Amino acid sequence: MKMIWLIALREYAENVKTKGFWIGILLFPMILIAVFVFQTVLAESAPTRHYILIDQSGRYAEAVELAIRQDHQRRILQEFVAYVVENRKDSNPEVTAANADAQIDQLISDVSADEVAALDQWLENGGLNFALTLATPNLREDAPPFVAPREQFIPAPLPEGIDPQDEPQRIIEQLRPWLTGARQLVVDGVNSNLFAVILIPARVDETIQRPGIAPMAVNQNSNGMQYWASNLTDVRLPNAIENTINSTLRNNEFARRGVDAQIVREVQRTRLPVSRLDPTAEQGQEAVSVADTIRQWAPVGFVYLMFVSLMQSVQYLLSNTIEEKSNRIIEVLLASVTPLELMMGKLLGIGISGITTILAWLATFLLFIMFYPSTQTEMLGQLFNVMLSSDLIPYFVFYYLAGYALYAGIFLAIGSLCNTLKEAQSLMMPMMMILMVPLVTMTFIAQDPNGPMARIMSWIPLFTPFTMMNRAAAEPPMLDIVGTTIVLVLSIALVLWLSGKIFRQGVLRTGQPPRVVEIVRMLRHRH
Amino acid sequence: MQENVLELSKVCKKYGAFTAVDDMSFAIPKGAIYGFLGPNGAGKTTTIRMILDILKPDSGSIKILGETSALNVRKRIGYLPEEKGLYKKMKAWAIISYFAMLKGMEKKAARQRAYELLEQYGLKDFAEARVESLSKGMGQKVQVLSAVAHRPELVILDEPFSGLDPVNQEVLEQLINDMSAAGQTVIFSTHIMQHAERLCSRMLLIAKGRKIFDGTLDQARAIIPRRVILECQGDIAAVLHTDGIIGVTEKTPGDISDANGTRHWEIQIQEHASPQLILQRCFENGIPLTRFDYTQPSLHDVFVHLVGNDAREHSFR
Numbered sequence: 001m002k003m004i005w006l007i008a009l010r011e012y013a014e015n016v017k018t019k020g021f022w023i024g025i026l027l028f029p030m031i032l033i034a035v036f037v038f039q040t041v042l043a044e045s046a047p048t049r050h051y052i053l054i055d056q057s058g059r060y061a062e063a064v065e066l067a068i069r070q071d072h073q074r075r076i077l078q079e080f081v082a083y084v085v086e087n088r089k090d091s092n093p094e095v096t097a098a099n100a101d102a103q104i105d106q107l108i109s110d111v112s113a114d115e116v117a118a119l120d121q122w123l124e125n126g127g128l129n130f131a132l133t134l135a136t137p138n139l140r141e142d143a144p145p146f147v148a149p150r151e152q153f154i155p156a157p158l159p160e161g162i163d164p165q166d167e168p169q170r171i172i173e174q175l176r177p178w179l180t181g182a183r184q185l186v187v188d189g190v191n192s193n194l195f196a197v198i199l200i201p202a203r204v205d206e207t208i209q210r211p212g213i214a215p216m217a218v219n220q221n222s223n224g225m226q227y228w229a230s231n232l233t234d235v236r237l238p239n240a241i242e243n244t245i246n247s248t249l250r251n252n253e254f255a256r257r258g259v260d261a262q263i264v265r266e267v268q269r270t271r272l273p274v275s276r277l278d279p280t281a282e283q284g285q286e287a288v289s290v291a292d293t294i295r296q297w298a299p300v301g302f303v304y305l306m307f308v309s310l311m312q313s314v315q316y317l318l319s320n321t322i323e324e325k326s327n328r329i330i331e332v333l334l335a336s337v338t339p340l341e342l343m344m345g346k347l348l349g350i351g352i353s354g355i356t357t358i359l360a361w362l363a364t365f366l367l368f369i370m371f372y373p374s375t376q377t378e379m380l381g382q383l384f385n386v387m388l389s390s391d392l393i394p395y396f397v398f399y400y401l402a403g404y405a406l407y408a409g410i411f412l413a414i415g416s417l418c419n420t421l422k423e424a425q426s427l428m429m430p431m432m433m434i435l436m437v438p439l440v441t442m443t444f445i446a447q448d449p450n451g452p453m454a455r456i457m458s459w460i461p462l463f464t465p466f467t468m469m470n471r472a473a474a475e476p477p478m479l480d481i482v483g484t485t486i487v488l489v490l491s492i493a494l495v496l497w498l499s500g501k502i503f504r505q506g507v508l509r510t511g512q513p514p515r516v517v518e519i520v521r522m523l524r525h526r527h
Numbered sequence: 528m529q530e531n532v533l534e535l536s537k538v539c540k541k542y543g544a545f546t547a548v549d550d551m552s553f554a555i556p557k558g559a560i561y562g563f564l565g566p567n568g569a570g571k572t573t574t575i576r577m578i579l580d581i582l583k584p585d586s587g588s589i590k591i592l593g594e595t596s597a598l599n600v601r602k603r604i605g606y607l608p609e610e611k612g613l614y615k616k617m618k619a620w621a622i623i624s625y626f627a628m629l630k631g632m633e634k635k636a637a638r639q640r641a642y643e644l645l646e647q648y649g650l651k652d653f654a655e656a657r658v659e660s661l662s663k664g665m666g667q668k669v670q671v672l673s674a675v676a677h678r679p680e681l682v683i684l685d686e687p688f689s690g691l692d693p694v695n696q697e698v699l700e701q702l703i704n705d706m707s708a709a710g711q712t713v714i715f716s717t718h719i720m721q722h723a724e725r726l727c728s729r730m731l732l733i734a735k736g737r738k739i740f741d742g743t744l745d746q747a748r749a750i751i752p753r754r755v756i757l758e759c760q761g762d763i764a765a766v767l768h769t770d771g772i773i774g775v776t777e778k779t780p781g782d783i784s785d786a787n788g789t790r791h792w793e794i795q796i797q798e799h800a801s802p803q804l805i806l807q808r809c810f811e812n813g814i815p816l817t818r819f820d821y822t823q824p825s826l827h828d829v830f831v832h833l834v835g836n837d838a839r840e841h842s843f844r
Contacts, residue, residue, distance in 0.1 A: 003629060006625075006628055006629060007629075010625055014614065014616060014617070017616060018616070323614075323615075324614075326612070327610070327611075327612020327613070328608050328609075328610040328611070328612045329612050329613065329614060331576075331581065331606070331608040331610075332606060332607075332608060332626065332670075332673075332674065333629070334581050335579050335581065335597075335601060335604065335606040335608075336601055336602075336626065336629040336630055337601075337629055338598065508576075508581060508582070
């Protein structure tokens with residue numbers, strides 16, 4: 001036992017010293033931080049786009065400009081809600097719900113329930129200034145002032161010498177140098193690129209499409225509306241324009257057909273909320289909260305964590321065994337300890353490094369949530385709380401260790417048979433593919449945790465740790481839990497026993513990796 | 528009677544149809560420096576691995592330090608494998624103390640011993656260096672030290688001299704002699720005869736998996752006749768009837784004119800025959816000698832004599 005410890009400690013110490021280990025540990029939090037920081041930075045640094053709107057029909061310009069202003073207001077609203085959630089005095093929803101000042105809560109819940117309606121409400125109430133007055137008493141004293149996002153789309157005047165009432169084709173030809181970036185607009189004394197030109201020809205109404213009439217081909221020569229932009233990826237502007245023009249058009253249609261548009265609007269805003277209830281929860285607690293949903297999905301997070309960590313561990317185990325084999329350290333080791341001690345020492349040492357990585361990840365995750373408060377991290381924090389407080393932890397610990405023992409045993413045997421990583425790759429291939437299966441199926445299983453696929457996969461030992469972890473939150477039948485655990489434990493014993501045999505003979509092997517027949521012979525070998 | 532640390536009797540090992548070791552029997556007394564000699568592929572490494580119970584013999588028995596398996600006494604054995612390698616990222620002292628600890632030494636003692644050995648054998652300045660930064664020879668020295676740090680009763684070194692420069696070969700010879708002086712038994716394999724000649728009290732010669740010779744250096748030399756080497760211009764027919772001469776071979780290089788007509792002979796004589804008698808005959812017959820040489824056969828000659836054909840054949844396979 002002392003020897004196993006000694007080997008495990010050396011493996012651990014050496015592993016911790018490698019670059020790969022630290023990359024593994026740091027990569028996860030770095031990706032996490034990068035995602036959040038970049039999201040914020042990108043959102044803040046989205047450039048201001050200048051567009052030219054030419055409405056020869058004279059009917060839609062106002063609506064389009066309104067739409068663009070509304071889009072801006074929507075962004076302010078979203079940012080503001082996020083700002084309030086972050087900076088309110090007490091961020092516990094249960095407590096604040098009881099607060100007298102429920103209006104701000106109403107706003108927050110409206111936004112999450114129906115953004116369009118909330119936006120109307122917001123604009124009707126007077127927008128940001130009103131909301132700020134409303135929210136200020138509820139904000140923390142140290143809250144930073146709210147900074148409204150910049151406008152993203154700003155109308156630009158038509159360059160001189162272009163007649164807005166000219167032929168559409170001629171106008172576009174004249175504007176082409178600006179559209180392609182060959183010339184720049186001067187807006188408020190600053191040079192800027194022209195992002196888009198929206199051209200609404202005089203007889204645009206002739207191209208309106210109605211049900212029952214065969215649609216006409218739309219091209220730039222027709223009287224249809226035109227959106228010119230060299231940027232094909234930023235579709236917010238064309239979408240906003242298309243939406244508003246259509247809604248203006250529909251309002252006109254309502255009027256034409258004698259329907260009160262205001263009534264339609266009110267009808268559209270009528271809604272019946274659905275309470276999502278969970279029959280398995282205790283009485284009085286049936287309402288499905290965000291936390292419950294998270295709880296349902298948390299196993300997927302655990303499965304993923306398990307997958308990443310196992311991948312890392314088995315790879316290290318493999319390359320490390322091959323290193324010892326290729327430079328024949330293994331012989332010295334075997335002259336000092338038994339193959340079983342060596343194998344167990346390795347399993348233990350690498351296993352502890354795997355656990356260290358997971359703990360480091362969880363710790364950085366926690367620190368991140370604590371020191372980077374924002375709406376998104378609040379969400380993550382909730383996820384974290386659910387993960388830690390739920391009964392999923394014991395499942396995770398058990399299935400992680402079981403999965404590790406199972407796969408590590410197999411990869412150790414593979415490592416003992418090969419002299420170079422290159423040789424190992426061909427033997428590793430099938431195992432890697434098997435390891436991918438739980439990853440591919442994890443979302444399906446989360447959606448139907450007690451369905452036939454989940455149940456069948458649970459009984460296949462190589463998938464048991466992943467699949468049962470995946471199903472852990474859905475209270476699988478006792479038969480599945482106990483039965484698969486027995487099968488799993490027996491398989492682990494079998495795998496470790498067999499790979500012990502292969503390991504003992506494989507580690508001293510030189511030359512080509514063995515053929516299947518030879519491996520079978522090794523398995524049957526006795527002593 | 529001296530106690531044997533190692534006894535092999537009728538040990539065989541086959542790999543498929545290939546017989547690596549065949550009917551091997553020998554015994555090694557305590558405190559000996561014992562050489563395993565043999566051409567490449569003779570079965571030295573396989574024999575050593577069986578002694579260490581890393582490989583199981585197909586038949587025969589091995590008794591090591593009074594036990595049937597080296598695994599039961601592995602803490603009393605030190606082993607340096609044929610192919611050298613160490614953990615590249617570890618420091619020299621750490622690797623020595625790690626292997627010593629695997630052999631049962633306490634952490635503190637192992638560390639102290641590591642520094643002591645590194646200083647004693649000229650690696651003091653490299654104690655803190657990572658193995659990957661050491662030269663091949665230095666790395667090999669570190670490995671030898673890591674094999675013997677726990678003061679094993681029986682040290683088995685497989686090709687310890689290969690890859691070392693002459694200075695370090697001497698350092699290693701010193702180490703082996705030191706261990707022998709301390710009562711440790713040392714077995715080492717080599718195909719360089721000079722080391723065996725200088726170090727070994729006994730030796731085992733293996734070829735094609737079979738024991739060819741087992742004994743002391745003197746016994747080995749006695750295997751091939753002593754030789755007298757003569758060079759002269761003219762013929763030596765007159766001396767050839769002297770007593771004790773077993774055979775004569777003329778070894779003149781192909782073209783006599785190159786050597787100014789000098790001819791070269793090798794005369795094999797009986798073990799107790801006197802070379803003086805031949806010299807006397809030469810003078811009596813007025814043979815103008817340019818060279819008269821009487822040498823002990825070297826171990827190299829014995830080796831070539833015993834396995835020469837086999838070794839050549841082997842290299843052509």
